[in-house]
Amino acid sequence: MDLGIAGKRAVVCASSKGLGLGCAEALAAAGVHLVMNARGAEALEASADAIRAAHGVDVQTVAADVTTAEGQGALVAAASDADILVNNAGGPPPGMWHDWDREDFIKALDANMLAPIALIKALVPGMMERGWGRVVNITSQSVKAPIPVLGLSNSARAGLTGYVAGTSRQVANKGVTINNLLPGIHATDRADALDGGVVAAKGITLEEARAERAATIPAGRYGTREEFGAACAFLCSQHAGFIVGQNLLLDGGATVATI
Numbered sequence: 319m320d321l322g323i324a325g326k327r328a329v330v331c332a333s334s335k336g337l338g339l340g341c342a343e344a345l346a347a348a349g350v351h352l353v354m355n356a357r358g359a360e361a362l363e364a365s366a367d368a369i370r371a372a373h374g375v376d377v378q379t380v381a382a383d384v385t386t387a388e389g390q391g392a393l394v395a396a397a398s399d400a401d402i403l404v405n406n407a408g409g410p411p412p413g414m415w416h417d418w419d420r421e422d423f424i425k426a427l428d429a430n431m432l433a434p435i436a437l438i439k440a441l442v443p444g445m446m447e448r449g450w451g452r453v454v455n456i457t458s459q460s461v462k463a464p465i466p467v468l469g470l471s472n473s474a475r476a477g478l479t480g481y482v483a484g485t486s487r488q489v490a491n492k493g494v495t496i497n498n499l500l501p502g503i504h505a506t507d508r509a510d511a512l513d514g515g516v517v518a519a520k521g522i523t524l525e526e527a528r529a530e531r532a533a534t535i536p537a538g539r540y541g542t543r544e545e546f547g548a549a550c551a552f553l554c555s556q557h558a559g560f561i562v563g564q565n566l567l568l569d570g571g572a573t574v575a576t577i
Contacts, residue, residue, distance in 0.1 A: 324349025502569025
């Protein structure tokens with residue numbers, strides 16, 4: 319399918335690896351020029367070089383921490399005319415409800431709620447003026463079904479979801495859509511970290527931990543960054559203009575819900 323977005327320009331946050339990289343690759347395959355962001359310059363440049371070689375699109379890189387005002391400013395300066403924004407940030411650490419204090423919550427909010435909102439506020443007005451835009455926020459399946467050991471993530475991402483629910487309906491008449499992608503477990507560094515916690519807690523091998531988690535997923539496996547990226551690219555396409563303020567689960571059926 320021709321997504322109809324060749325020549326558009328996209329900002330993809332946290333895109334040196336994992337789900338963000340999957341989104342950047344899928345958009346580049348559709349002919350979209352990229353502004354890629356991550357904190358680590360070396361991994362970011364390596365991923366950008368690979369995309370340039372594979373797809374022949376223009377790729378700019380901004381090595382910065384977008385949870386900070388300075389990082390957000392650097393990214394916006396490089397991409398003020400972006401047509402597409404993919405918000406993404408690593409999740410906060412797991413733990414129990416009594417483990418976290420105010421500063422832990424502030425860090426989670428900065429990364430998983432306030433930074434995406436800041437970039438939306440900075441880039442969406444230009445999209446509205448041009449009459450077309452797409453915003454996709456990578457959140458979590460925990461928005462639909464909270465995960466007890468991920469209380470920081472549950473809280474911050476739910477806040478972003480509420481913001482998007484209202485905001486998306488205020489900008490849709492200008493040709494701008496805002497939606498959320500809710501990943502379950504995918505084969506990324508985040509999954510390795512969570513599985514590592516199971517290894518430590520249960521005294522089992524990493525392979526056993528992965529098999530145990532995969533058994534809880536109706537699809538019987540972890541997701542891949544490629545299929546996640548394809549879903550993101552579709553939401554960014556010309557064909558998705560009537561999808562507004564939605565939360566799309568990509569979890570292999572792990573979240574048991576009717577709606």
